Amino acid sequence: MHTSADSQSLYAACASDGSDAQIDAFEALWGDLYRIAYTMLRDRPGNDALAADCAQTALIKVYRNLSQCRDPAAFREWAAQVLRRVVLDELRRPEHTRRAALPEDDDHSGVLATPPAVAPDADLRTVLLAAIQGGPLSERSRRVVIGRYLQEQTDEVLARIESQQSAQPVLPCHIQVTRAKNLSKLRADAALLSRLRELLES
Amino acid sequence: MMGKADRSDRDAQARRLAQIVLAQPDTAACAACLDAIEEYVAAQLANAEYATRWPAVAQHLDSCVACAESYAQLYEARLAESGAPAPAHMLAPDLSFLPGGAAESITPDGLRAARRASRLRAALAAAVERAGTRLRVTLSQALLDLLPPPSSPALSLRGGMEPDTPLFALDLDEPGSEVEQLKLSAYADPSPAQRCSVRVQVSLHGREWPDLADVPIALILGAERRQAKTDPWGEAVFGDLPAEALPGLSVEVDTGV
Numbered sequence: 001m002h003t004s005a006d007s008q009s010l011y012a013a014c015a016s017d018g019s020d021a022q023i024d025a026f027e028a029l030w031g032d033l034y035r036i037a038y039t040m041l042r043d044r045p046g047n048d049a050l051a052a053d054c055a056q057t058a059l060i061k062v063y064r065n066l067s068q069c070r071d072p073a074a075f076r077e078w079a080a081q082v083l084r085r086v087v088l089d090e091l092r093r094p095e096h097t098r099r100a101a102l103p104e105d106d107d108h109s110g111v112l113a114t115p116p117a118v119a120p121d122a123d124l125r126t127v128l129l130a131a132i133q134g135g136p137l138s139e140r141s142r143r144v145v146i147g148r149y150l151q152e153q154t155d156e157v158l159a160r161i162e163s164q165q166s167a168q169p170v171l172p173c174h175i176q177v178t179r180a181k182n183l184s185k186l187r188a189d190a191a192l193l194s195r196l197r198e199l200l201e202s
Numbered sequence: 203m204m205g206k207a208d209r210s211d212r213d214a215q216a217r218r219l220a221q222i223v224l225a226q227p228d229t230a231a232c233a234a235c236l237d238a239i240e241e242y243v244a245a246q247l248a249n250a251e252y253a254t255r256w257p258a259v260a261q262h263l264d265s266c267v268a269c270a271e272s273y274a275q276l277y278e279a280r281l282a283e284s285g286a287p288a289p290a291h292m293l294a295p296d297l298s299f300l301p302g303g304a305a306e307s308i309t310p311d312g313l314r315a316a317r318r319a320s321r322l323r324a325a326l327a328a329a330v331e332r333a334g335t336r337l338r339v340t341l342s343q344a345l346l347d348l349l350p351p352p353s354s355p356a357l358s359l360r361g362g363m364e365p366d367t368p369l370f371a372l373d374l375d376e377p378g379s380e381v382e383q384l385k386l387s388a389y390a391d392p393s394p395a396q397r398c399s400v401r402v403q404v405s406l407h408g409r410e411w412p413d414l415a416d417v418p419i420a421l422i423l424g425a426e427r428r429q430a431k432t433d434p435w436g437e438a439v440f441g442d443l444p445a446e447a448l449p450g451l452s453v454e455v456d457t458g459v
Contacts (some may be wrong), residue, residue, distance in 0.1 A: 009388055017301045018302060018317065020314055023299060023300070023310050023313050023314055023317070024310075026300065027295065027297075027310040030294075031293040034289065034292050034293075035286075035288060036279070036283065036293075037291065037441065038286075038288075038289045039279055039283055039286035040279040040288070041276065046435070048293070050407065051289070052293045056295060059295055064299075081240050084240065084276060085240075087275070087279075088239075088275060088276060089236075091275055092268055092271075092272060109330070122316045123213075123215040124217065125215070125216035128223075148217075148264075149215055149219035149222070150215050150216070150219065151228055152215065171275035171277065171278070171281070172246065172276075172277070173274035176264075176270050176273060177267070177270045177274045179264055179270075180263060180265070180267045180269075180270035181266065181267055181270075182331075183223055183264055186223050186357045187223055187224075187225075192223070197224065199220065200220055200221070200431065
């Protein structure tokens with residue numbers, strides 16, 4: 001466990017240009033950053049090299065932006081945040097696609113089978129529910145979207161429900177990704193979007 | 203029957219969802235989301251009010267799959283950090299970005315050695331003075347600290363000293379126009395304690411044994427100045443010196459005499 005005093009002295013050493021203490025400090029910081037990167041990338045192919053690349057990039061960013069660390073007592077955490085951002089940016093590159101959503105999210109078509117029929121005078125809620133029910137979403141995905149928006153359930157509650165239903169651990173972050181992916185599918189329906197715009201403006 | 207307030211809540215829920223479905227990709231919003239996502243996840247893991255505290259982030263995560271996946275990556279990483287297994291082996295970092303680093307990749311040990319060598323060069327440059335045919339070397343604590351620790355016993359001194367590991371050994375190549383090499387070293391005297399002998403070895407251009415004799419060497423220790431002449435091997439030894447006085451000690455070689 002590192003204390004804030006550790007962080008403060010590590011920050012001072014990292015800033016002491018030309019000293020051997022600076023080398024020691026960056027070597028120590030490297031160990032921290034590499035371990036975090038390794039953990040974040042543990043299920044990726046070639047994770048050792050990728051973790052080293054990310055930790056190296058973060059180490060350079062930390063050195064070049066030392067003056068932006070507003071609280072040297074929290075320097076280690078600040079450096080870890082820099083590293084985590086580097087890893088996230090790296091993973092957004094097209095070659096690192098990832099699926100964190102619930103497994104069944106890809107089990108259905110990405111296009112609307114039949115546009116849901118709703119009365120021309122249907123209200124916004126009815127149109128949305130029809131789109132969700134008739135759209136290219138699994139049952140679980142529907143629960144996740146409706147639960148959050150129309151029943152105001154938190155992702156923690158939804159995760160508990162889905163964990164119980166599937167008898168597998170489901171994290172709130174899985175719920176979030178599932179919802180984002182399924183809302184994105186609804187966004188592909190031009191007719192729905194047009195109808196929603198009309199209803200919002202009316 | 204549904205009350206007015208309930209209907210209003212249901213309308214507001216539907217409007218929020220419709221707005222999310224209609225949201226367009228926005229790279230500025232992605233950057234803002236990623237900037238705030240650390241605090242967002244930290245609050246979530248601490249069971250704090252994250253979605254109400256960062257409503258823009260929560261909305262953006264629903265409208266951007268890439269950011270939602272980044273968020274999930276971070277969430278899982280923060281969750282796993284405490285119990286994650288350590289890597290079996292770790293590569294060394296490249297510290298070439300630090301001052302004194304190299305144009306190419308350099309390990310921490312490599313950089314330490316490079317910085318030490320650089321400091322040693324600077325200390326040696328400060329230690330050596332030339333004036334005409336006279337060459338003076340002044341030891342300093344910084345210079346003595348930077349000298350690599352002597353490891354192997356030197357040859358027995360002709361003054362009768364036993365071979366021993368020197369207290370320091372300094373070799374200067376081409377320190378002056380006439381002097382090819384100047385070697386300075388110090389050895390602890392067997393007794394009394396804290397006394398030592400300083401050995402000076404001079405090689406001159408175009409001169410070899412036995413023509414290296416009679417080069418005047420001066421040893422200056424504060425106000426004290428001792429004179430000696432080299433033997434045919436170019437060596438002079440000054441005995442019974444206080445070891446603590448080595449920093450500040452000067453040796454002067456005059457090749458013009």
